[in-house]
Amino acid sequence: MDQLSRVFGALADPTRRDIVARLTRADATVSELAAPYDVSLQAVSKHLKVLEEAGLVTRTKDAQRRPVHLEAEVFDLVNKWIERYQRQAEQRYQRLDALLDELNERDTRNSTEGTAS
Amino acid sequence: MDQLSRVFGALADPTRRDIVARLTRADATVSELAAPYDVSLQAVSKHLKVLEEAGLVTRTKDAQRRPVHLEAEVFDLVNKWIERYQRQAEQRYQRLDALLDELNERDTRNSTEGTAS
Numbered sequence: 526m527d528q529l530s531r532v533f534g535a536l537a538d539p540t541r542r543d544i545v546a547r548l549t550r551a552d553a554t555v556s557e558l559a560a561p562y563d564v565s566l567q568a569v570s571k572h573l574k575v576l577e578e579a580g581l582v583t584r585t586k587d588a589q590r591r592p593v594h595l596e597a598e599v600f601d602l603v604n605k606w607i608e609r610y611q612r613q614a615e616q617r618y619q620r621l622d623a624l625l626d627e628l629n630e631r632d633t634r635n636s637t638e639g640t641a642s
Numbered sequence: 643m644d645q646l647s648r649v650f651g652a653l654a655d656p657t658r659r660d661i662v663a664r665l666t667r668a669d670a671t672v673s674e675l676a677a678p679y680d681v682s683l684q685a686v687s688k689h690l691k692v693l694e695e696a697g698l699v700t701r702t703k704d705a706q707r708r709p710v711h712l713e714a715e716v717f718d719l720v721n722k723w724i725e726r727y728q729r730q731a732e733q734r735y736q737r738l739d740a741l742l743d744e745l746n747e748r749d750t751r752n753s754t755e756g757t758a759s
Contacts, residue, residue, distance in 0.1 A: 527656060534654035537647050542723070549730040597731035600724050606659070607717050607724075613666040614714035 528580060529602055535579035536603075540564070541572050545581060548595035558593060646719055648696035653720075657681070658689050662698060665712035675710060 526534075536542055544558055559569040573593060576582040581599050584591045643651075653659055661675055676686040690710060693699045698716050701708050 529659070530654050530656055533650050536723075537651035537654055539644060539647055542646070546727055546730070549727045550734060595731060597728060600728045600731075603720065603724055604728075606653075607720055610663055610666045611714060611717045611721075613663075614712060614717075617667060 529606060531579035532581060532599060532602055535575050535581055538572070538575075541576055544569075544572060544576065545595060548582065548593060549597065552592040552594045554590050554592050645697060646723060649698060649716060649719055652692050652696035652698055655689070655692075658693055661686075661689060661693065662712060665699065665710060666714065669709040669711045671707050671709050 536545070540562060547553065547558065555566060555569055555573065558573070559566050562569065573582060573584075577584070579599070580596055582593050582595055584593055653662070657679060664670065664675065672683060672686055672690065675690070676683050679686065690699060690701075694701070696716070697713055699710050699712055701710055
């Protein structure tokens with residue numbers, strides 16, 4: 526699977542988004558991350574694995590704590606994709622607007638010519 | 643499921659992202675959308691259903707063609723989420739930088755005092 530699909534997939538879950546949100550403030554261990562949720566440590570580990578496979582988080586090799594670290598630059602992947610197609614959609618509406626303006630103008634011209642002849 | 647999870651989930655598939663990309667240029671019918679892919683019309687309809695449930699596309703009631711229309715403003719939902727946590731991550735690094743600067747300064751001051759006494 527491509528990374529963009531993995532990133533979107535990883536962010537498609539509210540618990541995983543919450544984990545990402547908390548990691549923007551500070552690195553945290555799995556048990557620190559699990560504390561506020563009513564789920565098992567295993568469930569949180571699974572969520573972290575999905576985030577890790579998407580490149581959104583990494584774990585340091587520090588054997589005791591192994592804190593989870595957010596790789597915030599991955600957000601740029603999503604940003605780039607969204608921005609590109611958002612711009613393309615806007616340009617389309619601008620073209621439609623311009624076309625409508627032109628049609629309106631032509632209409633006005635035609636009806637003026639109509640009264641003149 | 644919340645809409646943001648649906649939107650991220652909908653965009654977690656390359657074919658669905660490609661459909662969205664094409665719809666930024668023009669509305670299209672299901673068969674027009676299916677044409678370039680090596681998949682059944684049913685498979686494309688399923689993808690459209692996922693996009694529809696996420697609010698990313700709508701279909702007009704025009705019984706004959708029922709063209710699919712992109713609701714590009716839904717991109718803003720994703721943008722807002724990403725921007726918020728991107729900003730939070732940046733602020734964290736700025737705080738860490740400031741802290742490092744302070745520690746460095748203190749170090750320099752201490753070693754200067756050390757040589758003075």
